Amino acid sequence: MTLRSSDSAGDPFRRTLRFVFSQWRRQPALALAIIACVVVLTLVELLIPLLAGRLIDVVADRLADRRTSLDAAIEIFIGLAGMGAAMVALRFGLFRGIVRFTLHMMKQVAEEAFWRVQRFSTDWHANNFAGSTVRKVSRGMWAFDQLNDTLMLALLPAVSVLVLATISFGLRWPVMGLVIGVGSSAYIVFASLMALRYVAPIAQLSNRWDTRLGGTLADAITCNPVVKAFGAEVREDLRLGRVLKRWQSRTRLTWNRAVLNGSVQQALLLTIRLSVTGGVIMLWWQGQATAGDVAYVLTTYGVINGYLHNIGDHVTNVQRAVNELEELVGFHDEPLGVEDRAGAVPLRVTEGRIAFEKVGFRYPGQVRPAYTDFSLGIAAGERVGLVGHSGSGKTTFVKLVQRLYDLDAGRVLIDGQDIAGVTQTSLRRQIAIVQQEPVLFHRSLAENIAYARPDASLAAIQEAAKLAHAHDFISRLPKGYDTLVGERGVKLSGGERQRVALARAFLADAPILILDEATSSLDSESEALIQQAMERLMRGRTTLVIAHRLSTVRQLDRILVFDDGRIVEQGDHDTLIARPGGLYRRLVERQMGGSSSLMVA
Template sequence: MMKEVVNESFFRVQRFSTDWHANTFAGSTVRKMTRGMWAIDLFNDTILMAMLPSVVMLVGTTVLLAAFWPLMGLVIGLGSVAYIVLTIVLTVKFVAPAASLSNSWDTRTGGALADAVSCNAVVKSFGAEKREEQRLDWVVNKWQGRTSRTWNRGNINGTVQMATLLILRGAILLTGIVLWQQGLASAGDIAFVLTSFFVLQAYLQDVGMHIRNLQRSVNDMEELVELNAEPYGIADKRGAKPIEIGDGAIAFDAVTFKYGGHIKPLYENFSVDIKSGEKIGLVGHSGSGKTTFVKLIQRLHDVTEGKILIDGQNIADHTQSSLRGQIAIVQQEPILFHRTLADNIAYARPTATRDEVIQAAVMANAHDFIMTLPKGYETMVGERGVKLSGGERQRVAIARAFLADNPILILDEATSSLDSESELLIQQAIERLMTGRTTLVIAHRLSTVRALDRILVFDKGKIVEEGDHSALIRREGGIYRRLFEKQALELTKGLVA
C-alpha cells in the first residue's frame, strides 16, 4: 500500500501543470509524499495490529463482567464508552487542528531546506550562509512553536484520559462496596471485579493511545490527500490517442488564450501557419507572447478557444506525452539530471545504444570535452548539471535533441550568455540540428535569426510584422528594425568602450 500510494502521488505530480510546479516548492512536495507514505504504515499498524485486539479484549471483558454481575457490567460499559467518546472528541477537536498546523510548518521547513540546498552556489556567491541560516531558523522556530503546542495538547489529552480512568475506577470500587454492604457480593467477588478492571484499564489506556496514533496518521496524510485531490490543470481527453507527427506543419486556427485569473486574453482570434521544415524566428519585447506561443504548441497550457493543429491533427485530442515526446527542445538554461553524461544524453531515447549516444555527442560538438573528463561518458554531472560549464551543459542538451531526432525543434536562445568559443561550437551544432526539421527559435539576440526562413514579430499577443531579416530590416518604423538597431548600437558602444 505504501508503494502504491507514493507511486500514485508521483504519477499525479508528474502530470500537474507547469504553473503548479512553478508555484510549489519541490522539497515541500517530497515531504508531503514521504510523510503521507509513512502515515499509511502507522495507520494500518494501529488499526490491524493494535486497535483490533484491544477492542476485542475490551468488549469481551465487559461482556464477561456483565454476565457475572449485570450492574457492574453496566457501570464498566457506560464508563468505557464515555472514556472512548471523550478521547475521540479531544483528539479530533482539540489535538488534530494543532497537529495539522504543525504539519504545514513541517512541510514549509522541507521546502526551505530544499530551496537553500539546491541554490547553494548562489548562497556561496554572495557569502550568504548566515543569512540563509537565519531564514531557516525563523521557519524552524515557527515549526517548533506549532509542534510544541501540539505536544502540549497531547499531554492535556492524556491527562484527561487518566483522570477519566481514575473516576471510572472509583465508580467501580464504590459500586462494589455498595453491593458488598447489601450482601450481594463477597470480598472475593470484589477482588475478581477489581482484577478484571485492572486488565480492562490497560486495554482502555491502549485504546486511548491508539486513537491518538490514528489522529496522528490521519493528520500526516491530510496534505497527501489534498495533493491527490488537486486537479491536473491540463488533462488528456477520455480515450485520447497518441499523436503521429510526420512533416511537422503547425497551424494556429482562431486561437484565443488567456492565463488563469487574467481578464484580458493574451491571444484573441490568433491564426498563423508554419510549413513543414520551415525555420521560424520568434521576436518581440518581453511579455509579447512568443514564449507562450511555444508553450501552447507543447500543450503546457490549453487554449481558451480555437485549436492548434500539427499535421492537421488537433493536439487537444491526443495524449500530451506523445505530443511532447515528438518535440525536441533546447532551453536557454538546460537542466540535467544528477546522472552520468550518457544517461543525460540518452534521456531523449532510453533505448539508444552507446554508439548512437556518442554519434549524437559528436554532432553536438560535445564528444571532445566529454572524452577529456576522467570517466568520459560515465561522469556524473551533479545536481542540475552544476559540475559542467554553461557551454558544456548546452552541448549536452543539443546532443539530447540530436538523439531524439524529432520532427519539431524549439530553441530558446541557446547561445546567449556564452563565451565566443562555446557560442561558435554551439551555433555550428544548432545549424546541423535544424536541418530537415520544423524549427522555432525564440530570439533575444537578433543576430541568431538572420538566416531563418521567416521571422514573426510579436507585440501584445499579435503578430505585427513577419518576413525574413532583409525584408524586416528595410521596414521604416518597424519594431524589428528598431530592436535590431538598438542591439547594434549597444554592441558598437561595447566595442568602443
C-alpha cells in the same frame, strides 16, 4: 461516535478516512483476514484471565479432593498453554499480514501521488516548492504505516476487548458490566473529543509549518550557488530562523496540549479502576464472587486498562496520521490541469506542419488574454525565429505547441491533427526542446543525453555528444559518460549543461525542434561550432527558435516579431531590417548599439 477534528476540518477528516478505507477495499480478503485475526486474538486474550480465575478457585478449594483438584489444575494449565501458543501463532500471522497489507498500500499511494504530480500543470509546479511536495508525498506515505497499525492493532483490539468484557461481566454481574461499559465508553468519548477538538486543531497548524520548514530548507539548499554568489548565508540563516521560531511555538503548543490531555486521562482511568476494584470487593463481600472471580475481574480489567490507557494516544495518532495524509489526499482532489481527452489517439507526424487557428488563450488567474483570435501557419521543415520584448507572447507560442496549457478557443494543429485530441506523450515525443537554462537529472551524462531515447546505444549517445561538441569535455572526466552531474546539473558549467541538452536534442531526432536561445551560455568559439551543427540538425525539421540575441536568427527562413500577443511583423532578416521604423529593426539597433547596418547580410 463520529470522529471530527473540528467543525472546519471535519470534511477533510472524513474525506481522508474515506480515502484510507478505499485503499483497504483494494485488498478486501487480506483486510478481512486481519480483522478476523484481531477479534479472535482478543477473545483468546480475555479467556486467559477467566481460566486463571478458575485455577485460583481450584487450588483454593480446601474441601475438594486433592487428586481431583490436581487433575482440574492440570487441565486448566494445558488450556492456558494452548491459548498461549495460539496467541503466539495468531500474533505472528497478524503481523505478517499487516506488513504485507501496509507495504502494498504505501507503495500504491506513493506511485499514484507521483503519477499525479508528474502530470500537474506547469503553473502548479511553478507555484509549489519541490521540497514541500516531496515531503507531502513521503510523509503521507508513512502516515499509512501509523494509521493502519493504530486502527488495526490498537483501536480494533481495544473496542473488541471492551465489548466482549462488558458482555461477559454483564451476563454474570449486571452492575459490574454497567460500570465497565459506561465508564469505558465515557472515557473513550472524552479522550477522543480531547484529542480531536483540543489537540488536533493546533497539530494541523504545526503540520503546515512543518511543511513550510521543509520548503524553506529545500529552497535555500537548491539555490545554494546563488546564496554563495551574493554572500547571503547569514541572510538565509536568519530567514530559516524566523520560520523555525514559528514552527517551534506551534509545536510547543501542540506538545503542551498533549501533555495536559494525557494527565486528565490518567485521572479518569484511576477513577474507573477504583470503581471496578470497589465493585468487585462488594460482590465478594456479598458472596456473589469467589476469590477466583475477584482475580478474573481484576486481571480482565488490567487488560482493559492496558488498552484504555493508550486510547487517547491512539485517537491522537489517528488524527495525526489523517492530518499528515490530508495533503497527499489533496493531490487526488487537485485537477491535473491538462489531461488526455477520452479517446485520445497517438500523434502521427509525417511532415511537421504547425497551424494556429483563431486561438484564444489566457493564463490561469490572469485577466488579460495572452492571445485573442490568433492564427498562423508554419510550413513543414520551415525554420522560424520568434522575437519580441519579454512578455510579448513568443514563449507562450511554444508552450501551446507542446500543449502545456489548454486553449480557451481555437485549435493548434500539427499535420492537420488537433493536438488537444492526441495523447500528450505522443505529442511531446515528436518535439525536441533545448531550453535556455537546461535542467539535468542527478544521473549519469549518458542517461541525461539518452533521456529522449533510453534504449539508445552508447555509440549513438557518443555521436550525439560529438555533434553537440560535448564529447571532448565528457571524455576528459574521470568516469566519462558515467559521471553523475549533480542535482540539476550543478557539477557542470553553464556551457557544458547546454551542450548536454543539445546532445539530448540531437539524439531525440524529433521532426519538430524548439530552441530557446540554445547557444546563450557558450563561448564564441564553441558557439560557432554549435551553430554549424545546429544548421545540420535543423535541415528537414520544423524549427522554432526563441531568440534573445538576434544574431542567432539571421539565417532562418522566417522571423516572427511578437508584440502584446500579436505578430506585428514577419519576414526574413534582410526584409525586416530594411523596414524603417520597424520593431525588429529597433530591437536589432538596440542590441548593436544603434548600428543596424552591422546586421545586414
